[in-house]
Amino acid sequence: MTLAPDITEILARARSDLRMGVPVMLAAPQGVALVMAAETLDPQRLADLRALGGAPVLAITARRAETLKARPYDGDLARIVVPPDATLPWVLGVADPADDLKTPMKGPLISERDGAADLHRLAITLVKSARLLPAALVLPLSGGPGFAMRNGLTMVDTPRAAEYLMQASPLHPVVSARLPLEVAEAGRLHIFRPEDGGEEHYAIEIGQPDRDAPVLARLHSACFTGDLMGSLKCDCGPQLRGALAQMGAEGAGVLLYLNQEGRGIGLANKMRAYSLQDQGFDTVEANHRLGFEDDERDFRIGAQILAQMGFSAVRLLTNNPAKITMMRHNGIEVAERVPLKLGGNAHNHAYLATKAAKSGHLL
Ligand SMILES: Nc1nc2c(ncn2[C@@H]2O[C@H](COP(=O)(O)OP(=O)(O)OP(=O)(O)O)[C@@H](O)[C@H]2O)c(=O)[nH]1
Numbered sequence: 001m002t003l004a005p006d007i008t009e010i011l012a013r014a015r016s017d018l019r020m021g022v023p024v025m026l027a028a029p030q031g032v033a034l035v036m037a038a039e040t041l042d043p044q045r046l047a048d049l050r051a052l053g054g055a056p057v058l059a060i061t062a063r064r065a066e067t068l069k070a071r072p073y074d075g076d077l078a079r080i081v082v083p084p085d086a087t088l089p090w091v092l093g094v095a096d097p098a099d100d101l102k103t104p105m106k107g108p109l110i111s112e113r114d115g116a117a118d119l120h121r122l123a124i125t126l127v128k129s130a131r132l133l134p135a136a137l138v139l140p141l142s143g144g145p146g147f148a149m150r151n152g153l154t155m156v157d158t159p160r161a162a163e164y165l166m167q168a169s170p171l172h173p174v175v176s177a178r179l180p181l182e183v184a185e186a187g188r189l190h191i192f193r194p195e196d197g198g199e200e201h202y203a204i205e206i207g208q209p210d211r212d213a214p215v216l217a218r219l220h221s222a223c224f225t226g227d228l229m230g231s232l233k234c235d236c237g238p239q240l241r242g243a244l245a246q247m248g249a250e251g252a253g254v255l256l257y258l259n260q261e262g263r264g265i266g267l268a269n270k271m272r273a274y275s276l277q278d279q280g281f282d283t284v285e286a287n288h289r290l291g292f293e294d295d296e297r298d299f300r301i302g303a304q305i306l307a308q309m310g311f312s313a314v315r316l317l318t319n320n321p322a323k324i325t326m327m328r329h330n331g332i333e334v335a336e337r338v339p340l341k342l343g344g345n346a347h348n349h350a351y352l353a354t355k356a357a358k359s360g361h362l363l
């Protein structure tokens with residue numbers, strides 16, 4: 001019998017430590033390292049880290065490295081050498097593109113070339129999943145588990161964690177209840193909770209859809225600004241209400257409300273992207289400058305929820321071919337694509353055009 005947390009629980013702890021600016025330890029066969037998220041670093045922690053000696057690096061994604069003209073010797077990431085006199089603003093300047101245009105010369109930035117990057121890769125995956133800027137300070141340490149124990153730090157076994165993070169977290173239905181809606185009185189809201197401590201996702205079931213026929217379905221990603229505030233920068237609000245209205249009119253359907261704000265980068269990072277868009281970058285370029293891919297969503301979640309609700313085939317309300325491909329790869333048959341073209345306006349015209357030109361959205 002053990003009361004010790006398992007790998008899922010340790011990772012959930014590590015995420016919340018990083019969000020609060022607490023270091024975590026990553027262990028791999030080749031060594032142990034202390035990791036901190038660049039975004040939540042403060043001057044005292046940076047000084048404490050320095051006092052430990054050694055040579056810290058700032059792990060950033062290849063996307064961010066490209067903007068900074070740094071060499072990503074590790075393929076998908078770069079390990080930027082932190083100079084001995086580096087200050088907190090230096091670290092934040094590398095991590096955060098907000099002032100890139102004001103201070104274009106951050107370098108020269110030197111990337112480390114020798115040694116393995118497994119710990120750094122996991123560090124970036126963890127800060128991303130904590131919805132922080134994808135940049136992590138990594139300091140190799142000679143003291144292993146003893147150091148973590150003395151300092152009360154969370155210790156993560158890197159190879160096991162990396163393998164675990166490749167899989168989609170299992171989701172469990174928590175509760176469902178009747179929810180009469182404007183579009184249909186016969187509404188029901190289901191809550192699904194992931195095992196990894198991440199955000200819950202919701203399904204709105206309208207009517208009593210036949211499980212043996214393709215169901216009218218929408219996989220909607222959370223958009224606080226568009227869904228709730230009536231933002232004109234995107235088409236999310238009208239798409240959400242339009243999808244529900246169509247399901248109401250047909251008398252049956254299922255809308256998944258997936259908590260993957262900002263195409264999976266979180267609301268704070270989405271607002272960073274909006275700020276870059278005001279500097280002239282489009283929605284895809286803004287994600288890349290921040291160090292993210294165009295789309296960081298995991299659509300296995302949607303497929304899993306549909307399967308758990310007993311659906312195996314959908315008529316999918318979308319303009320995004322990637323959603324169709326992801327459903328098919330994850331065991332959900334897409335019998336038909338139902339276009340959902342609503343909410344175009346003067347403010348989101350360029351955004352919708354970029355999605356069509358760069359992300360393959362169907363017009
Ligand atoms: N990173 C980022 N996310 C954005 C931006 N504008 C909107 N979003 C997010 O994009 C997502 C849009 O979701 P969806 O409408 O489900 O997806 P879609 O890929 O456009 O596909 P369909 O609407 O099904 O055609 C939401 O999570 C929004 O928060 C942006 O400029 N940058």
Ligand SMILES: [Zn+2]
Binds near residue numbers: 237
């Ligand atoms: Zn939106």
